Amino acid sequence: MTTYEVVTNKNCNLECYFCFANANLEQKKDVLSLDDFIKGFELILKKVPSYEKEIFVKIYGGESMLHYDKVMEYLRYLKKRSEEISINIATTIITNGTVIPDDFVKEMDAMTSKKIRITFTFSMEAGRIAHDKIRTxxxxxxxxxxxxxxxxxxxxxxxxxxxxxxxxxxxxxxNNVENYIEFMEENKDKGSFNLVPMFDETFENIDLKILDNMDNLFDYYKDCFIKNNSWHIGLFQPFRVIAAYVMLMKGFKTSHCDAGTTKLAINPQGDTFSCCRFDYIDADGSSYGNIKEVEKVNENFEKNKQFYADCTAFEYECKECQLNNKFGCLGKCLANSIAKDSTYNSKYNSICEYNKKFGLLSMKLWEDLKGNENFLKKMDMYCDSAFDENMSKIVKEIIRKGEVK
Known part of the structure; x- marks a missing residue:
């Protein structure tokens, strides 16, 4: 899916230790102007393939809702454009959930239609124990x-x-999986729970035996589907692993990341990147340029597109890894590689183990739930949102046949 990744601002009212946005806050008072937002949106809009039915807009910070008036300006523009273009707009505001004004929610709800979906994604460590250790x-x-x-x-x-x-x-x-599961059970009515992986050095000095605790989490997922009690379970990352495996099995090229191929990121100053993560590292050539020079940005985007598309084929250690070639590894982040030692070829060994465990459990979940209609319906929804109509049909058919090897 074509994605416009918007970093509204860099200031935040929380201090999460792992957040890469803590790395560089010299310009934390800047807020992305509406004019620059529009320029970036109109540029990436032109790159949406004819077979795609919608464009995805992700609004981040810092904490973007500290500047909710500016975010509302973006939404009003997107609402207006949604009525003028043929494709739909799917917009999500990723927030820490500490600033949610009533009037803002009411207006965004009134804007929502078949042409534009606007939602919040709350970043919350689901379970008080983990949350209070991270998001203070x-x-x-x-x-x-x-x-x-x-x-x-x-x-x-x-x-x-x-x-x-x-x-x-x-x-x-x-370390607190049971607390997380208990929290989900107590709050099923509050939303769809998703996990996102870590992509950096957070696990480097951690006893990797804790990865075995993922078993309990995936057992809970399986039990929810078997008991027809899974509506609150969101499995974006496991579905992504399964779909990548299917595509690789059928000879289609796939990647763990859409940076630089179908995604454009923009920061509060209007500088553009293949991914917002590149804004926080010191790497020559990582920026496409400022959106005020939109022709230059477009030229650099097109010039570097093939480079990003070929990243999974680099001649380095990952090329021969079964995880990369069989499951479509979730963890080879180019920006993190550069952050580690200024090269695209580096990797964190602990993250490799982390993703190997996650990949194997995702595949096992598919195998254990073959024929489970609740699981298959959610997998269908993922495929329809992630692929064009033809590819979605191919992937869904294989998954429904349960061709796990």
């Missing part, structure tokens, strides 16, 4: 109850629209 206010105060109350309020103001609750599969969560 500056100074150390807990944000857990504030976020949970705001999720409840959001759902009340937007009845019938499911919020997303996104947690990082961190060492803290893995």
């Amino acid at each position: 206010f500056k100074g150390g105060a807990s944000s857990f109850d504030v976020v949970l109350n705001n999720i409840t309020k959001y759902n009340t103001l937007r009845p019938g629209r499911v919020s997303g609750i996104q947690s990082v599969l961190s060492p803290e969560l893995l």
Whole structure:
């Protein structure tokens, strides 16, 4: 899916230790102007293939909702454009959930239509123990109850629209898996729970035996599908692994990342990148240029597209790895490689083990749930959102046949 990744601002009211955005906050007071937002959107809009039915807009920070008035300006523009273009717009605001004004929610709900979907994704370590170790206010105060109350309020103001609750599969969560599962069970009515992987050095000095705790989490997922009690379970990352395996098995080229191929990122100053992560590292040529010089940005985007598309074929250690060639590894992040030692070829060994475990458990989940209609329906939804109509049909057919090897 073609993606416009918008970093509204870099200031934040929390201090999550693993957040890469903490690396460079010299210009933290800047906020992306509406004019620059529009220029970036119109550029990436022109790159949407004819077979795609929608463009995805992701709004980040820092904490973007600290500047909710500016975010609303973006949404009003997207609403207007959605009525003028043939494709749909899917917009998500990724927030820490501490600032959710009632009027903002009511207006975004009124804007939502078949042509434009606008949702919140709440970043929350689902479970008080992990959350209070990670997502504290500056100074150390807990944000857990504030976020949970705001999720409840959001759902009340937007009845019938499911919020997303996104947690990082961190060492803290893995050490408290039972607390995470208990939290999901107690809050099924609050949204769809998704996990996102870690891509950096966070696991480098951690006892990797905690990776075995993933077994309990995937057992819970399986049990929910078997018991027809899975509506609150979002499995974007496992579905991504399964779909990548199917594509590789059928000889289609795939990648763990859409940076530089179907994604454009923009920061508060209007500088553009293949991914917002590149804004926080010191790498020559990582920026396409400032969006005010839109022709230069477009030229650099096209010039570098093939480079990013070929990244999984580099002649380095990962090329021969079974995880990369069989499961479409989730963890080879080019920006993190550069951040480590200024080369695209480096990797974190612990993240390799992390992703190997995650990949194998994802495949096992598919094998264990062959024929489970609840699982297959969710997998169908993922395929329809991730691929064009023809590719989605191919991948769904293989998954439904259960061709696990």
